[in-house]
Amino acid sequence: MYDAILAHIGQFIDLEPAEVDYFTSLLRYKMLRKRQYLVQAGDVCKYDSFVVKGCLRTYFVDERGGEHVVQFAVENWWTGDLYSFLSGSPAAYNTDALEDSELLQIDQASLDQLYERVPKFERFFRILTQRAFVSAEKRVIATISQTAEERYNNFIRSYPGLDQRVPQHLIASYLGFTPEFLSRMRKQMATRKS
Amino acid sequence: MYDAILAHIGQFIDLEPAEVDYFTSLLRYKMLRKRQYLVQAGDVCKYDSFVVKGCLRTYFVDERGGEHVVQFAVENWWTGDLYSFLSGSPAAYNTDALEDSELLQIDQASLDQLYERVPKFERFFRILTQRAFVSAEKRVIATISQTAEERYNNFIRSYPGLDQRVPQHLIASYLGFTPEFLSRMRKQMATRKS
Numbered sequence: 001m002y003d004a005i006l007a008h009i010g011q012f013i014d015l016e017p018a019e020v021d022y023f024t025s026l027l028r029y030k031m032l033r034k035r036q037y038l039v040q041a042g043d044v045c046k047y048d049s050f051v052v053k054g055c056l057r058t059y060f061v062d063e064r065g066g067e068h069v070v071q072f073a074v075e076n077w078w079t080g081d082l083y084s085f086l087s088g089s090p091a092a093y094n095t096d097a098l099e100d101s102e103l104l105q106i107d108q109a110s111l112d113q114l115y116e117r118v119p120k121f122e123r124f125f126r127i128l129t130q131r132a133f134v135s136a137e138k139r140v141i142a143t144i145s146q147t148a149e150e151r152y153n154n155f156i157r158s159y160p161g162l163d164q165r166v167p168q169h170l171i172a173s174y175l176g177f178t179p180e181f182l183s184r185m186r187k188q189m190a191t192r193k194s
Numbered sequence: 195m196y197d198a199i200l201a202h203i204g205q206f207i208d209l210e211p212a213e214v215d216y217f218t219s220l221l222r223y224k225m226l227r228k229r230q231y232l233v234q235a236g237d238v239c240k241y242d243s244f245v246v247k248g249c250l251r252t253y254f255v256d257e258r259g260g261e262h263v264v265q266f267a268v269e270n271w272w273t274g275d276l277y278s279f280l281s282g283s284p285a286a287y288n289t290d291a292l293e294d295s296e297l298l299q300i301d302q303a304s305l306d307q308l309y310e311r312v313p314k315f316e317r318f319f320r321i322l323t324q325r326a327f328v329s330a331e332k333r334v335i336a337t338i339s340q341t342a343e344e345r346y347n348n349f350i351r352s353y354p355g356l357d358q359r360v361p362q363h364l365i366a367s368y369l370g371f372t373p374e375f376l377s378r379m380r381k382q383m384a385t386r387k388s
Contacts, residue, residue, distance in 0.1 A: 062339040070335060083328045115317065122316035123309065129323040134277045136330035141264060143337045144370035145256040176338035 001029065005050050005104050008076050012127050013120045022117060026110040032056075032097040038079070039095045045084035047105035051077050054101025055165055058093045059173070069174040072098075072162060078128065098166055143176060148185055151175050195223065199244050199298050202270050206321050207314045216311065220304040226250075226291040232273070233289045239278035241299035245271050248295025249359055252287045253367070263368040266292075266356060272322065292360055337370060342379055345369050 002024050009015065015023065028047070032038060038056060039045045051073050058071040058079060070093055073079035084091035085108065106114070114121050135158075142151050155175060156163060163171060172182040196218050203209065209217065224243070226232060232250060233239045245267050252265040252273060264287055267273035278285035279302065300308070308315050329352075336345050349369060350357060357365060366376040 060335050060339060066339065068335060068339045070331065082324065082331070086324060086328070119313050119316065122313065122320050126316050126320035126323060129320060129327050130276065130280055133323050133327040133330055134280070136327055136334060137264065137276070139334050140330060140337065141254050141262060143334065145254060145260065145262045 001052070002027070002104070004052050004076060008050070009124055013124045015118075015120070019118050019120075023114060023121075026106055026114060028105045028107075030103040030105050032101045032103065034097055034100050037094065037096045038103070039081055039084070039091050039093070041092055041094050042090045044088055045081040045091045045095075047080060047107050048082075048085055048111065049079050049103040049105045051075055051079060052102040052104055054103075055098045055162075056095055056101055057098055057166070057170060058095045060093050067173060068176075069170050072159060072166065072170075072174065074159070074162065074165070098170070148175070148177065148181070149189065152182070152185065152189075195246070196221070196298070198246050198270060202244070203318055207318045209312075209314070213312050213314075217308060217315075220300055220308055222299045222301075224297040224299050226295045226297065228291055228294050231288065231290045232297070233275055233278070233285050233287070235286060235288050236284050238282055239275040239285045239289075241274060241301050242276075242279055242305065243273050243297040243299045245269055245273060246296040246298055248297075249292045249356075250289055250295055251292055251360070251364060252289045254287050261367060262370075263364050266353060266360065266364075266368065268353070268356065268359070292364070342369070342371060342375070343383065346376070346379065346383075 002020075005027070006015075006020060006024075009023075030038075030047075030049070032054070038049060041061065053075060056073045056079050057069050058073070058081070060068045060070055062068065071079065073095075079095055081091035081093045081095065083089065084093075088108075111121075142154060146154070152175060155171065168182060168186075169179040172179045175182070177185075196214075199221070200209075200214060200218075203217075222241070224232075224241075226248070232243060235255065247269060250267045250273050251263050252267070252275070254262045254264055256262065265273065267289075273289055275285035275287045275289065277283065278287075282302075305315075336348060340348070346369060349365065362376060362380075363373040366373045369376070371379075
C-alpha cells in the first residue's frame with residue numbers, strides 16, 4: 001500500500017527504516033467512489049491527500065454558477081485545497097473523484113509532528129511546493145500569452161493519457177474554453193493532421 | 195541593512211544570534227538602477243533576491259514579441275526566475291527594476307549550505323513557497339473565472355499602492371488586458387463612483 005508514496009518521497013529525501021515506519025503510521029487510507037467528494041467548498045480541508053490510484057478534480061464555482069476546473073490529480077499527485085489545509089479556513093474549492101480512487105492522507109497535526117520528529121520532511125514539502133509553484137506560474141503565463149491550440153497541446157504533454165480518462169468538457173473547463181470551442185478546435189487539428 | 199529581511203524571516207522561524215550571523219554572512223547586497231536587468235531570459239538566474247527597497251517586474255516575451263508581466267516585487271518580496279534558480283536551466287523570464295532598487299541575494303550553493311547548517315530554513319522556504327503557490331493558484335482562477343473589473347479590484351487589494359508606483363500599461367499586461375481596455379475600464383469605474 002505504501003510502495004508508491006515511498007518511491008515518490010525517495011526521489012527527494014532518504015528515509016531510515018524507523019522514519020518510514022513513523023511516517024506511514026501517520027497516514028490514513030481513504031477510498032472514494034466515482035463522484036464522491038473529498039472536500040466540499042465551505043468545509044475545512046483537513047487532509048493533504050496523495051493519490052495512490054484513480055483521478056480527482058478540484059473545481060471552483062463562480063458567483064454566476066460557472067464551474068472551473070483548477071486541477072486534476074492522478075497517481076503520485078497530492079491534492080486538496082492547500083489554502084484551507086494550511087490556514088484552517090473554509091475551502092474555496094471542491095474536490096471530487098472522477099474515477100474510483102485510493103488515497104493516503106495526512107492531517108495538519110500529524111504533519112506538524114512529522115516536521116518536528118523528521119525535519120527532512122520540511123525539505124520534501126519545500127521541494128514539492130516549489131515544483132507546484134513553478135507549474136502554477138507557467139499556467140498563468142500560458143493563460144495570458146498562448147493561443148488556444150498551444151494551451152491544449154501543452155495540456156496533453158503535461159498530463160499524458162489524461163485526455164483518455166477525463167470527459168472533454170472538464171478539460172475545456174480547465175483550459176478556460178467552452179466545450180463547443182474545444183470540440184471545434186480538436187476537429188480542425190485532426191483535419192490538418194490527416 | 196538586514197532589519198527588513200530578519201523581521202520578515204522572524205515571522206516564520208526563530209533564529210539564534212549565531213544563526214543570524216551565519217545567514218547574513220551568506221547574503222550579497224545588490225543595487226539596481228531603474229531599468230537595469232536583474233536577470234535576462236536565456237541567462238541562468240543565479241540568485242534568489244529579497245527586495246529591501248524598490249520595485250521590480252518579471253516579464254515574459256512570447257513568440258509574437260508580446261510582453262507579459264508575470265510578477266511585480268516590492269519591499270519584502272522575493273524575486274527571480276524560480277525554475278531557473280532551482281534547476282540551473284536558462285531563465286524563461288526577464289526581471290528588471292522599475293525603480294532604483296536594493297536587494298539582498300543568496301545563491302544556490304549558499305542556500306544548500308544554509309539548509310544543512312540551519313535546517314529551520316527548510317521550514318521558512320517551505321512556508322514561503324506554499325503561500326506563493328496559493329497566490330499563483332488564485333491568480334489562475336481569477337484569470338479564467340472573474341470579470342475584468344473583479345480582477346482589477348483584486349489587484350488593487352493585493353498590491354496596495356502599487357498602481358501609484360507602476361505605469362498603467364504594465365498593470366494592464368499583468369492582468370492580460372490591452373492598455374486601452376484598462377484605461378477605458380478605469381474611466382467607466384470612476385464615472386460610476388462619482
